[in-house]
Amino acid sequence: MGYIGSHVTSLLLQKGIEVIVIDNLDNTRLEVLDGIESITGTRPIFKQMDVCDEHNLKAVFDEFHDIGGVIHFAAHKSVSESVEAPLKYYDNNLGGLQKLLKYAVLKSIPFIFSSSCTVYGQSETLPISESEPLKPPTSPYGNTKKIGEQIIEDCCQAYEGFHAILLRYFNPIGAHPSSKIGEFPKGVPQNLVPFLTQTVRGIRPVLRVFGSTYDTPDGTCLRDYIHVMDLAEAHIASLDYLLKNQNSDSCEVYNVGTGKGVSVLELINAFEKATGKKVPYEFADPRPGDTVAAYADASKIKTKIGWKAQYSLEEALKSAWEWEKSLERIE
Numbered sequence: 001m002g003y004i005g006s007h008v009t010s011l012l013l014q015k016g017i018e019v020i021v022i023d024n025l026d027n028t029r030l031e032v033l034d035g036i037e038s039i040t041g042t043r044p045i046f047k048q049m050d051v052c053d054e055h056n057l058k059a060v061f062d063e064f065h066d067i068g069g070v071i072h073f074a075a076h077k078s079v080s081e082s083v084e085a086p087l088k089y090y091d092n093n094l095g096g097l098q099k100l101l102k103y104a105v106l107k108s109i110p111f112i113f114s115s116s117c118t119v120y121g122q123s124e125t126l127p128i129s130e131s132e133p134l135k136p137p138t139s140p141y142g143n144t145k146k147i148g149e150q151i152i153e154d155c156c157q158a159y160e161g162f163h164a165i166l167l168r169y170f171n172p173i174g175a176h177p178s179s180k181i182g183e184f185p186k187g188v189p190q191n192l193v194p195f196l197t198q199t200v201r202g203i204r205p206v207l208r209v210f211g212s213t214y215d216t217p218d219g220t221c222l223r224d225y226i227h228v229m230d231l232a233e234a235h236i237a238s239l240d241y242l243l244k245n246q247n248s249d250s251c252e253v254y255n256v257g258t259g260k261g262v263s264v265l266e267l268i269n270a271f272e273k274a275t276g277k278k279v280p281y282e283f284a285d286p287r288p289g290d291t292v293a294a295y296a297d298a299s300k301i302k303t304k305i306g307w308k309a310q311y312s313l314e315e316a317l318k319s320a321w322e323w324e325k326s327l328e329r330i331e
């Protein structure tokens with residue numbers, strides 16, 4: 001029921017699929033359920049519990065016998081925090097995954113895993129395809145994604161009938177077009193778009209653009225920003241693909257991105273164009289550990305699963321701004 005999970009939940013409910021949400025509310029708010037209900041007219045079944053809590057997890061799988069798919073989002077995601085508190089990340093991100101896998105494997109339930117383009121590090125080739133060799137992760141957070149992928153691959157090899165898809169997200173941005181759900185960053189946002197929208201709203205004095213002399217067309221980093229609604233659709237399409245047994249391997253991996261590399265300055269310009277708002281920004285030193293350029297070769301998911309991004313960058317940024325304004329009314 002976090003940022004991405006809430007959008008996927010809304011789409012599933014709108015398609016008439018029953019959803020059981022498990023969340024410990026560590027990094028989200030109970031009001032997200034109200035947002036989902038007002039979008040879809042349905043409230044998902046909600047279990048407030050930790051995915052690492054095996055006793056309660058077993059109770060959920062005992063109570064609901066006909067779970068058709070598991071989509072696993074529950075993970076900590078701050079790169080910097082993971083460097084300071086690696087055990088918190090290994091415990092939660094990998095502990096939760098292993099507990100959940102136990103039940104998914106037991107009942108051969110199709111499994112979708114939230115991975116990240118962070119597993120590629122600074123790729124030698126651009127755009128990055130799934131066959132690109134993975135680099136050693138630069139943070140414990142990145143390592144949990146890489147190890148998580150390996151654990152799932154091992155399970156798919158070992159347990160016949162257990163099938164999974166690993167989705168390597170590029171940079172998710174934006175919010176639901178209704179502005180009823182979106183991202184709630186905890187404290188000072190680390191990611192570009194929430195920091196930018198908070199700056200425009202006056203909560204932060206200025207957006208610092210990390211690095212201006214990179215070897216890119218305008219000197220700022222390139223990323224592949226994907227609308228969270230498109231990303232949510234990619235989960236639905238992947239689950240559908242597994243449920244229809246269209247997969248050729250028991251574990252398949254897909255990039256989820258637009259395929260376009262966008263610089264920080266291009267994103268700022270697109271935001272200004274989409275919203276008519278000026279972004280106060282200044283150039284700052286590069287952020288340690290930042291990758292210069294990362295954007296997806298998104299052809300595999302299109303060919304095999306039939307998904308491709310539909311929203312433009314401007315639409316994504318406009319929705320991020322509408323969401324930011326709606327938070328003003330809540331706070």
Ligand code: UD1
Pocket residue numbers: 077079116117118142171172190191192193195207208209210211221222223264287289290291
């Ligand atoms: C980061 C994580 C990635 C994670 C993703 C979650 C790293 C190395 N990667 O990706 O593992 O999955 O978040 O969304 O941390 N920028 C600024 N000023 C800011 C903030 C960001 O210029 O105040 C720039 C960054 O230098 C980067 C771009 O904006 O070029 C995007 O940054 P961010 O949103 O933090 O995402 P990533 O670093 O790509």
